[in-house]
Amino acid sequence: MIFCHNNCRHVVPCLHCHPHSYIRMVQHLIERCLLLHMNQQQCAKALAQYASIRPCITITVWRELEKENRDFFRAYVHAASSYRPFMGRYIQRKPSFQRRKHYWKH
Template sequence: MFHDHHYHNHHLPCLHCYPNSFIRVVQNLIERCLLLRMNQDDCVIALARHASIHPLITLTVWKELQKENRDFFQSYLHAISPRTFNYRPFQRETRFRRGNSWK
């Protein structure tokens, strides 16, 4: 799945002192999960195990990204679904946006 060195480059800022910086790091790590074609549960487990990020935080950031990128996530989740019988490589046709609504 993941190797620890994917996360050691990230020094997590203090969530309470620098919430926006902390959330940006979590967003970056979620994007790495997406590049590895992981689903939400796998991403939550990986970030908890390798980056010590509480599952609730990962879920909250994931859901916010999903809200801001509905088309992207709909295509992504369809592409990684084991029920998808017609294999088509996943392509990022929709631009992935990171919101600045974290305040």
């Protein structure tokens, strides 16, 4: 539990009370989204849904990360575009893997 100067109680950093900690938390969550090969819109939607972070904040932090790490994001976008077809094939094969798993139980 984080206590603020306004006697607010927060489980996570508050944008108004601790802006640096809040932005660092959003940055960390964006990095986790990058590990899951999400694009900017998917990341903003996921953070809004699961972490209650406004999409405008996610997009602003994402853009600042892009400015600081241009080469990384160029490579990331290229790799993510070539990774998508592979993910489609993996998802289609998943049910057959589950059936094989069934045979190991006997």
